[in-house]
Amino acid sequence: MAFDLKWTTALAAALLASGCNRGAGDDGWTADTDTAICTDAQGKRLPDDRCRQHRVGGGGGAFWYFLGRGRTIPFIGERAQGGSFRAAGGTAYRSAPTGTAITRSAAISRDGFGSSGHYFGGARS
Numbered sequence: 059m060a061f062d063l064k065w066t067t068a069l070a071a072a073l074l075a076s077g078c079n080r081g082a083g084d085d086g087w088t089a090d091t092d093t094a095i096c097t098d099a100q101g102k103r104l105p106d107d108r109c110r111q112h113r114v115g116g117g118g119g120a121f122w123y124f125l126g127r128g129r130t131i132p133f134i135g136e137r138a139q140g141g142s143f144r145a146a147g148g149t150a151y152r153s154a155p156t157g158t159a160i161t162r163s164a165a166i167s168r169d170g171f172g173s174s175g176h177y178f179g180g181a182r183s
């Protein structure tokens with residue numbers, strides 16, 4: 059039993075620590091360093107490979123967007139805010155961590171207790 063408790067505690071601590079760099083309201087990650095992400099012309103995030111396929115500035119509808127330290131790194135498909143399409147002079151930008159290159163998924167309804175949650179057995183409540 060004590061062995062299981064150690065693993066449970068360690069796993070809970072690891073999961074808690076892995077979420078510490080998440081932004082408020084689960085809206086993305088907070089950049090620990092000056093970060094460059096790939097976006098379309100409207101500022102919606104694209105996979106970074108889209109910008110790497112082209113030389114300086116991106117291309118083919120993909121552009122590097124530069125975020126300062128402490129800014130939120132958005133999910134793929136969501137709009138980047140608080141940065142610029144122009145790099146600040148003298149600033150070294152890093153690629154966003156690979157763990158941030160995910161798409162936010164929508165909630166899935168499986169016809170569980172959703173709209174019919176007020177029924178109990180065969181009787182209505």
